[in-house]
Amino acid sequence: MTETKRNEIVDQVKKLYLEFGIKSVTMDDVAHKLGISKKTLYEHFTDKKQLVWSVLECLTNTPNSVLTANMPKNMNALEELLHYYSLQLEMIQNHKPGFIYDLKKYYPRFFEHFNKLKRTRFITQVRNNLIKGKAEGLFRSDLDEEIITRLTLMRMECIMTTDIFLDADISNIKIFNEIFRFHLFGIVSEKGRKLLEKNNDKFIA
Amino acid sequence: MTETKRNEIVDQVKKLYLEFGIKSVTMDDVAHKLGISKKTLYEHFTDKKQLVWSVLECLTNTPNSVLTANMPKNMNALEELLHYYSLQLEMIQNHKPGFIYDLKKYYPRFFEHFNKLKRTRFITQVRNNLIKGKAEGLFRSDLDEEIITRLTLMRMECIMTTDIFLDADISNIKIFNEIFRFHLFGIVSEKGRKLLEKNNDKFIA
DNA sequence: CAAAAACTTTTTATATGTAAATAGTTTATT
DNA sequence: AATAAACTATTTACATATAAAAAGTTTTTG
Numbered sequence: 001m002t003e004t005k006r007n008e009i010v011d012q013v014k015k016l017y018l019e020f021g022i023k024s025v026t027m028d029d030v031a032h033k034l035g036i037s038k039k040t041l042y043e044h045f046t047d048k049k050q051l052v053w054s055v056l057e058c059l060t061n062t063p064n065s066v067l068t069a070n071m072p073k074n075m076n077a078l079e080e081l082l083h084y085y086s087l088q089l090e091m092i093q094n095h096k097p098g099f100i101y102d103l104k105k106y107y108p109r110f111f112e113h114f115n116k117l118k119r120t121r122f123i124t125q126v127r128n129n130l131i132k133g134k135a136e137g138l139f140r141s142d143l144d145e146e147i148i149t150r151l152t153l154m155r156m157e158c159i160m161t162t163d164i165f166l167d168a169d170i171s172n173i174k175i176f177n178e179i180f181r182f183h184l185f186g187i188v189s190e191k192g193r194k195l196l197e198k199n200n201d202k203f204i205a
Numbered sequence: 206m207t208e209t210k211r212n213e214i215v216d217q218v219k220k221l222y223l224e225f226g227i228k229s230v231t232m233d234d235v236a237h238k239l240g241i242s243k244k245t246l247y248e249h250f251t252d253k254k255q256l257v258w259s260v261l262e263c264l265t266n267t268p269n270s271v272l273t274a275n276m277p278k279n280m281n282a283l284e285e286l287l288h289y290y291s292l293q294l295e296m297i298q299n300h301k302p303g304f305i306y307d308l309k310k311y312y313p314r315f316f317e318h319f320n321k322l323k324r325t326r327f328i329t330q331v332r333n334n335l336i337k338g339k340a341e342g343l344f345r346s347d348l349d350e351e352i353i354t355r356l357t358l359m360r361m362e363c364i365m366t367t368d369i370f371l372d373a374d375i376s377n378i379k380i381f382n383e384i385f386r387f388h389l390f391g392i393v394s395e396k397g398r399k400l401l402e403k404n405n406d407k408f409i410a
Numbered sequence: 411c412a413a414a415a416a417c418t419t420t421t422t423a424t425a426t427g428t429a430a431a432t433a434g435t436t437t438a439t440t
Numbered sequence: 441a442a443t444a445a446a447c448t449a450t451t452t453a454c455a456t457a458t459a460a461a462a463a464g465t466t467t468t469t470g
Binding site: 144146185 | 324345348349351353355358359360364367369370373375379383384387391392393
Binding site: 228236240241242243244245311 | 412413414415422
């Protein structure tokens, strides 16, 4: 009945959904695994839809993820970017295709809603960083924020679905580091580049 | 009966397929539009499959496209890249989603075959260019050809299908120029960068 | 002989039905 | 009072049927 009980259910179900997908985790499964009866389960959630929705809400509000990151105030745009990339790497590694697949198939409205939310937040983060970097003189003054932002989002979404890297047997980490460097050099100004080189160990692992 | 007659049919049908897709262009349509009878048409092609195949072959062998580009010998890696990008831009603008959609749906084997071919050629071109650029000292010596090549291919494929740019109303040309610059700066070495700056008007329009 | 039309066969899209799986509800049990 | 089990109602997946469209063939006509 308590709010915490509900939250705990959501938290547990989240794990199940992420591991096995949404379809194959039945309400019976949930009840069994959590050691509660379906009756109790249905006292907290009117139907499965609501449960799925709650899990999605929970996921989007995970503190300090790519989507909710609060940057420490004293960072410059390059440091922010580094921080942001580590969150992205984490996101990619936690990414479960089966979960997304089921979501798209059985709850398309939900998928669209949360995907839009994800995009909006991502775009805001990236765009702000670009603007900041330009203001600090660390990024090229001639770059088009709108385009680069969208390219970055596109790359992020594609990298999670493409089969292009499959046959090459390259680790996500290696790919991601290469992207990071490629991205960095792609946007920095001369001043930014000098700063990069000065902190070589930090940025260009 | 002549080889040229056949080629002409293929050439015309190619245009029809690219404009209207494959499914909606029936064999009757083809006969009508080309002013020939189906009987004649079926004397040149045993069935529609063969016609589709011929069109695909024709497309992949278009001289001096992205897939068949022969680089002039006296170019350095940067000039090559510039040349290659203009071919890519052309490719994107000629790209017809409806055609690809039908191909994927009704001739999945064909799609796979030609897509694989496309990827192989594309990868070869890009990789060779990267290797050349490194050898010339124009590109960063630390970049990983395999990853950057695949990233480039991925970006190319994604840009043709993504909806991320739709709401922004940015022209393909603008997007492509930005990508080109982003890409250039992402891979050049200091020497390469100096060369870029010297030829600013040529590379960074 | 080649185009046009008429014709047959095959493919595609759509609809319907059915069985299995799962959601959601009620009853029994501790 | 909450779980477990039994039950009903939906949903989903899969199979089959049917009609329209298009492929492919034959006949007619200029």
